[in-house]
Amino acid sequence: MRIAAIIGLGLVLSGCVGAIPEEDAALTFDRVKDSPPRLRAFLAMMPKGADLHIHLSGAAYAESNLAAGVAAGYCLDIATMRIVAPPCAKIPDSPPKTPCSLQKLGDKPPLEAVMAEQCLVDRAIDAQSLRNFVAAPGVNAHDQFFNSFAKFGDSRQPGLMLAEELNRAGRQQVRHIEVMATFGSQEIAKVAATLPATDGPEALLARLDQTDPAAFLAAAQSELDQTLAMARAQMGCDGSQPQPGCAVSLRFLQQITRTSALPTVAAQTWFGFQLAAADPRVGGINIVSPEDNFVALRDYGQHMSLIGTMADRFPQVGVSLHAGELAFGLVAPEQLRSHIRDAVLIGRAQRIGHGVDVMYEDDPYGLLDLLARQGVAVEINLTSNDLILGVRGADHPFAIYLEEGVPTTLSTDDEGVSRIDLTQEYLRAVLEHGLDYADLKALSRRGLEYAFLPGASLWADPVAWEPVAPCAEAEAPACGSFLAANEKARRQWELEQAFDAFEQAVSSQRR
Numbered sequence: 454m455r456i457a458a459i460i461g462l463g464l465v466l467s468g469c470v471g472a473i474p475e476e477d478a479a480l481t482f483d484r485v486k487d488s489p490p491r492l493r494a495f496l497a498m499m500p501k502g503a504d505l506h507i508h509l510s511g512a513a514y515a516e517s518n519l520a521a522g523v524a525a526g527y528c529l530d531i532a533t534m535r536i537v538a539p540p541c542a543k544i545p546d547s548p549p550k551t552p553c554s555l556q557k558l559g560d561k562p563p564l565e566a567v568m569a570e571q572c573l574v575d576r577a578i579d580a581q582s583l584r585n586f587v588a589a590p591g592v593n594a595h596d597q598f599f600n601s602f603a604k605f606g607d608s609r610q611p612g613l614m615l616a617e618e619l620n621r622a623g624r625q626q627v628r629h630i631e632v633m634a635t636f637g638s639q640e641i642a643k644v645a646a647t648l649p650a651t652d653g654p655e656a657l658l659a660r661l662d663q664t665d666p667a668a669f670l671a672a673a674q675s676e677l678d679q680t681l682a683m684a685r686a687q688m689g690c691d692g693s694q695p696q697p698g699c700a701v702s703l704r705f706l707q708q709i710t711r712t713s714a715l716p717t718v719a720a721q722t723w724f725g726f727q728l729a730a731a732d733p734r735v736g737g738i739n740i741v742s743p744e745d746n747f748v749a750l751r752d753y754g755q756h757m758s759l760i761g762t763m764a765d766r767f768p769q770v771g772v773s774l775h776a777g778e779l780a781f782g783l784v785a786p787e788q789l790r791s792h793i794r795d796a797v798l799i800g801r802a803q804r805i806g807h808g809v810d811v812m813y814e815d816d817p818y819g820l821l822d823l824l825a826r827q828g829v830a831v832e833i834n835l836t837s838n839d840l841i842l843g844v845r846g847a848d849h850p851f852a853i854y855l856e857e858g859v860p861t862t863l864s865t866d867d868e869g870v871s872r873i874d875l876t877q878e879y880l881r882a883v884l885e886h887g888l889d890y891a892d893l894k895a896l897s898r899r900g901l902e903y904a905f906l907p908g909a910s911l912w913a914d915p916v917a918w919e920p921v922a923p924c925a926e927a928e929a930p931a932c933g934s935f936l937a938a939n940e941k942a943r944r945q946w947e948l949e950q951a952f953d954a955f956e957q958a959v960s961s962q963r964r
């Protein structure tokens with residue numbers, strides 16, 4: 454691209470560089486793409502616009518969960534491999550020096566003692582993730598994945614988990630992340646408990662409209678303050694050596710839990726939109742938990758109705774919905790017919806999480822046209838879909854979305870449970886779907902294009918990547934004012950600067 458110099462913002466003049474280094478970077482990519490280790494190193498350094506689909510709870514690696522448990526004086530329940538609150542079992546003064554001796558205690562040794570027993574550390578990490586998972590009769594990867602969340606315990610600090618995630622993103626050259634989390638859950642639960650179980654969506658929202666959200670907003674924003682303050686402190690963002698996560702921008706998405714009873718889902722939805730409308734740190738909402746759950750399937754239409762009604766009231770709130778995280782055989786075929794379409798047409802989704810079953814929906818090509826026409830982005834989670842749904846390679850619709858002009862982004866979902874990172878997902882996109890450098894650059898740019906960041910985009914055309922008029926030519930003042938007024942465009946500009954630097958660097962590389 455040719456882009457104006459914004460001297461006033463202190464950004465580096467890129468002028469008319471671009472085309473040659475980009476072509477050279479593509480040649481370097483072609484040289485390394487058949488060697489996964491070389492490709493990994495290339496992709497780790499490649500700027501990535503955003504990871505838009507991250508569950509805070511599943512992003513932390515098991516090692517961090519164990520460290521949090523040790524710090525809090527928690528125990529490990531040997532039977533279930535759950536991290537649990539004290540009191541823990543008493544350790545004998547002189548425990549037998551045989552391997553895994555604590556296991557023989559049979560109940561809840563202190564985690565601190567467990568960490569000296571490698572066999573138990575290994576078992577705990579395996580239990581809290583998909584590491585070393587082997588399916589057995591009655592034990593499948595889908596259940597292992599979702600059951601792992603119950604084993605993390607409540608000793609984890611959201612601020613430390615966030616710092617871990619931001620630093621991991623920063624080290625991989627990810628510019629922006631959107632993180633699903635729940636704030637003010639106790640206040641939501643209090644209100645949900647007052648709602649009748651027999652009401653439908655409209656009646657529930659009418660009751661919620663009589664509620665004053667002030668107590669909830671105060672609690673949620675206090676939790677937000679604490680989480681962000683702890684993350685910034687952990688990363689040393691105000692010190693002389695800020696860690697890589699300090700440079701990553703962030704928005705939260707308030708969660709709605711689709712496996713809950715309808716009054717709870719209604720309260721979560723109502724408060725979620727209120728919070729996102731009131732607090733710029735919350736970019737929007739998302740609906741989470743297994744879509745194939747009985748309650749989630751039964752109430753799907755009511756959930757979309759609740760979300761769509763609130764989205765119409767709060768059009769400024771970003772709506773990203775997990776939809777189509779289903780596979781043939783996992784649910785009855787009838788359940789595959791319309792979740793993605795309903796999420797868009799009824800739930801007003803601006804982004805779809807997963808969209809794996811798209812070709813099983815009624816009129817799939819009509820649906821693909823709808824997604825392309827409305828610019829609904831699909832957040833693709835390749836490893837998660839492989840592990841949870843068993844959908845991978847040519848069975849995954851990623852290539853179809855690309856062929857049909859539906860905007861896609863790559864994301865990690867639950868990188869701690871899957872034991873991946875965003876670079877791994879880019880790697881997988883190359884190895885399994887044959888993407889070239891231009892495809893990867895477009896994926897990276899789309900991460901920011903479809904982020905719930907305020908302001909206008911840098912791109913007049915997010916397919917041909919033509920910049921908006923003020924930044925199309927070397928008229929620095931107009932582009933500088935435009936960037937100053939639009940956070941999204943500013944982040945996109947920074948990504949272009951990072952690509953310029955990356956492409957210059959890899960072009961001069963001999964290997």
Ligand SMILES: [Zn+2]
Nearest residue numbers: 508775806866
């Ligand atoms: Zn997800």
